[in-house]
Amino acid sequence: IMTGKREDGREGGELRVLSAEQMVVNRGDGSSVFQFGQTKVLACVYGPIEVAAAREQVDACTVEVSYDPIHGVAGSADVARGAMVASMVRSAIVKALHPRTSVTVLIQVMHDDGSVLAAAINAAVLALLDAGVPMGSVPVAVAAAYPGEASQLCYDPLASEERVSRAVFTFAFDLATKETVLSDGQGMFQQHEYTHALQSCRVAAQAVLSFQKLAFSKGRPT
Amino acid sequence: KRERGGVREMDSFRRLYPEEYHNRFLGEGLRADGRALGEMRPLEVSRGVIASSSGSSFVRLGQTAVVAGVRCEVGEAPASEECIPIAVNVSLLPLCSPHYRKGKPPNDAQVLNTFIRQVVTRAKIISPSELRIPEQPEYSWYLIVDVYCLEKDGNLADAVVLALVGALQQTTIPAVVFSENGEQVLLDDSGAPGRPLSLSHTPIAVTSAVLLEKKLAVDPTLEEEELADAFVTAVFLENGHLCTLQHHGQSSLSDELIAHILDTAASTAASLRRTLASVPL
Numbered sequence: 001i002m003t004g005k006r007e008d009g010r011e012g013g014e015l016r017v018l019s020a021e022q023m024v025v026n027r028g029d030g031s032s033v034f035q036f037g038q039t040k041v042l043a044c045v046y047g048p049i050e051v052a053a054a055r056e057q058v059d060a061c062t063v064e065v066s067y068d069p070i071h072g073v074a075g076s077a078d079v080a081r082g083a084m085v086a087s088m089v090r091s092a093i094v095k096a097l098h099p100r101t102s103v104t105v106l107i108q109v110m111h112d113d114g115s116v117l118a119a120a121i122n123a124a125v126l127a128l129l130d131a132g133v134p135m136g137s138v139p140v141a142v143a144a145a146y147p148g149e150a151s152q153l154c155y156d157p158l159a160s161e162e163r164v165s166r167a168v169f170t171f172a173f174d175l176a177t178k179e180t181v182l183s184d185g186q187g188m189f190q191q192h193e194y195t196h197a198l199q200s201c202r203v204a205a206q207a208v209l210s211f212q213k214l215a216f217s218k219g220r221p222t
Numbered sequence: 223k224r225e226r227g228g229v230r231e232m233d234s235f236r237r238l239y240p241e242e243y244h245n246r247f248l249g250e251g252l253r254a255d256g257r258a259l260g261e262m263r264p265l266e267v268s269r270g271v272i273a274s275s276s277g278s279s280f281v282r283l284g285q286t287a288v289v290a291g292v293r294c295e296v297g298e299a300p301a302s303e304e305c306i307p308i309a310v311n312v313s314l315l316p317l318c319s320p321h322y323r324k325g326k327p328p329n330d331a332q333v334l335n336t337f338i339r340q341v342v343t344r345a346k347i348i349s350p351s352e353l354r355i356p357e358q359p360e361y362s363w364y365l366i367v368d369v370y371c372l373e374k375d376g377n378l379a380d381a382v383v384l385a386l387v388g389a390l391q392q393t394t395i396p397a398v399v400f401s402e403n404g405e406q407v408l409l410d411d412s413g414a415p416g417r418p419l420s421l422s423h424t425p426i427a428v429t430s431a432v433l434l435e436k437k438l439a440v441d442p443t444l445e446e447e448e449l450a451d452a453f454v455t456a457v458f459l460e461n462g463h464l465c466t467l468q469h470h471g472q473s474s475l476s477d478e479l480i481a482h483i484l485d486t487a488a489s490t491a492a493s494l495r496r497t498l499a500s501v502p503l
Contacts, residue, residue, distance in 0.1 A: 079329055079334035085468035137474070179474035186344050188441040188459075193483050194467055199475070 007161065008037070012154040015142070015204060020122070020215035022130040028106075030131025033182040034123035036143075036156050043123035045131040047103030055102065060095035062102040067120065070109050081117050084105065084182060086170050088121050088141075091181050095133040103133055114159040115143035117170045117184065122208065129216055139181045140205040140212065141172040144197050146189060153197055155204050167193065171201045175209055178202065240449055241434055246435045255284075260486045261443040262428075265494065267384065267501045269392040277393025277419070281385040283441065285375035290385035292393045296407045299314065299354065299362035306350050308365040310338050312382055318374040330378075337468070338369070338382055341457050345425040346392065352420055355398070361407055363395055365419075376444040379455050383427040384498060392442040392503045393419040418503075425465055426494050428487035429455040431472065436479060438495050440490055454483045458491040 010016070016037030025031035028044040036040075048061055055062045067082030068074050074082070089105055105127065107120045121141035128135060145157040145165035154161065162168050167187030174181055180202075185194055236243045236254075237435065247254050257263070263284030272278035275291040282288075300307050314331040315323045327335075341347075353363040367384050395417050397410035431442035439446050447453075452471025459465055469475065469485075475483075477478035 076332040076336045076339075079332035083329065083333050084470055087472060090472040091474060174474045177476075178472060179476050180469065180480060181474045183467060183469040183480075185464065186340055188344070188346075188463055188465055190486070191461050194464065194484075195477070195481070198480075 006154060007158060010154075012152050013200075014203075015156045015207060018208065018211045020126055020212070022126055022216065028127070028131070030127045030129070030133070031109070032123050032126045032130055034119050034125035034126060036115045036119050037158070039113055039116055039119045039159075041116065041119040041123040042108040042110055043120065043127035044106045044108070045103065045124075045127040045133065046106075047131065047133060048098040048101035051100065051102035051103065056100050059099050061093065061098040061100075063089045063093070063095070063105070064102055065089060065105045065107065065124075067107040068109065070112060081120065084117060084184060085120055085124055087126065088139050088182050089124060091174075092118040092135050092137050092139050093128065097134050103128075112159060114157045114162050115170070117141070118143040118156075118172075121170075121172050121182070122212065126212060126216065137174040137176060137181075138209070138212070139172040139174055140209045141170060141182070142201045142204045142208055143170045144201050144204075145169065146187070146193065146197070151193070153200055155201070163221070167197075169194070169197045169201070171198055171204045171205070174203050175202070175205060205212065240307065240445060244446070244449060245434055248433060248435075253439055254445070259438050259488065260440050260462075262490060262494065263443075265384070265497050267388050267498055269388055269501060269503055275389075276396065276416075277386030277391070279385050279387045279392060280318060281388060283377060283380050283381045283384070284369065284443065285373055286371075286377055286381050287373040287377070288369060288371050288381040288385040289478040290367060290369040290382075292365055292389050294393070294395055295364045295366060296355070296361050296398070297364045299360055300350075304350060306343065306346070306348055307353050307362050308342060308348060308367065310342055310367045310369065310386065311335065312338055312369040312371070314371050314374070314378075318371045334378060336468070337379060337455070338386065341383060341425050341427070341466050342386075345423045345457065345459060347421055347423055348419070349385075349422045352422075353395075355407065358407060363425070365390070374444060376442045376447045377429050379429050380427045380441065383425060383457065386496065387421070387424050387426070388498060388501070390419060390421055391424070391498075395419055423459045423465075424495065424498075425457045425459055426491040426498070427455055427457045427466075428490045428494070429453060430483050430487060432473065432475065432479070432483075436475075438479075438483060438486065440486060454487070456479070456484055456487045456491070458488060460495065462488065 065086035093131035451473035
């Protein structure tokens with residue numbers, strides 16, 4: 001992978017074809033489908049809506065996220081990913097503007113060919129924008145991996161690449177402040193490799209953000 | 223007079239205005255329990271606490287208490303050569319927190335379980351060959367680790383990893399004999415000693431919370447967790463490499479703050495590792 005092309009013909013620094021659609025679901029206040037190549041995630045947002053009294057907060061909106069895999073019931077790994085998406089949503093929306101309500105984000109994975117958490121975050125952000133939930137920042141997510149022993153980072157890994165990579169990362173950034181909202185790194189890596197992956201992915205995230213802007217404005221009255 | 227002092231007033235203030243209360247300390251570079259920002263709570267570890275298990279440990283980090291027990295069972299060898307036959311389950315008992323009830327594991331438990339299983343797999347804690355039975359290659363030892371949280375005062379992740387590693391380090395694989403036809407693996411009752419389990423890597427987790435206005439708080443208490451804007455959990459191996467790094471929260475972090483957190487966490491992990499190593503098996 002260091003010198004040659006990857007399985008699907010990409011270079012190390014190349015993202016797959018991005019694709020997004022909004023307003024895909026009639027009932028939700030907002031919805032979006034986001035794709036990194038074949039990885040496809042649907043996000044649907046309801047909110048601000050009524051919240052159960054037990055979860056009500058007097059000074060902020062309650063964020064609830066459910067994350068469903070392609071097949072079957074959500075397992076521990078899906079709950080953990082849902083928790084990551086929830087923390088991203090909490091960082092992005094202006095919770096204080098809608099106290100005693102809830103914003104519910106439903107994530108449905110439609111196809112997982114790698115970088116699924118990043119796709120889920122991007123889908124959720126587009127769905128929140130589609131729903132018109134007030135947001136303080138627009139997080140953008142990108143995944144990357146260090147394949148085998150080679151130190152060359154490759155962006156947007158396929159599922160097959162994730163399986164054999166020695167380290168896989170997902171990052172979400174607030175590009176306006178250049179700060180990191182979320183990182184998830186697994187495998188064997190050193191601190192400087194994590195930093196390198198973070199900085200490189202932030203550059204790649206610019207491309208994703210430009211795409212998100214295009215996707216959001218398409219089909220909307222200007 | 224406004225300033226009246228008194229324990230009851232301070233307690234009410236703490237409960238009603240936790241942010242202001244903690245800010246008073248953070249402003250002086252301290253935390254509410256008197257610790258420095260980068261300081262962990264006192265760590266107590268004991269091993270061999272469950273006599274009926276093959277290995278066990280009890281970990282106390284401040285008020286947080288976790289116990290782990292390891293059971294060895296024989297089963298069919300896993301199909302894949304690389305698969306480590308270890309199953310870890312973390313239970314958040316109702317007695318550790320008023321938020322947990324009997325029945326379906328709470329979300330927190332599922333998140334913690336995913337984390338601990340990732341650490342075990344990614345850290346390659348045990349080499350798969352360590353658990354094989356050479357005389358009977360179609361069988362393998364399975365390690366079943368149960369981790370119970372007995373008291374929850376924040377930072378379960380670090381305590382659970384310490385308990386897991388502490389118990390595994392103390393684990394002895396029982397001696398076995400084989401039946402006449404070679405088809406059964408039986409425990410050796412003759413009193414032959416088992417062999418100690420050898421770990422390939424020992425992961426140590428360090429969780430730092432980022433409190434109001436980007437103040438770092440390593441090893442957060444429950445109160446600090448509820449106030450925290452962000453969490454960074456870094457799991458270090460003995461060679462200084464990382465095997466898991468998770469950062470999430472409702473506020474974003476700058477590169478400098480992340481670097482500072484990781485540097486502090488690396489030295490904290492080294493000191494936790496020394497403490498754990500000093501506890502006799």
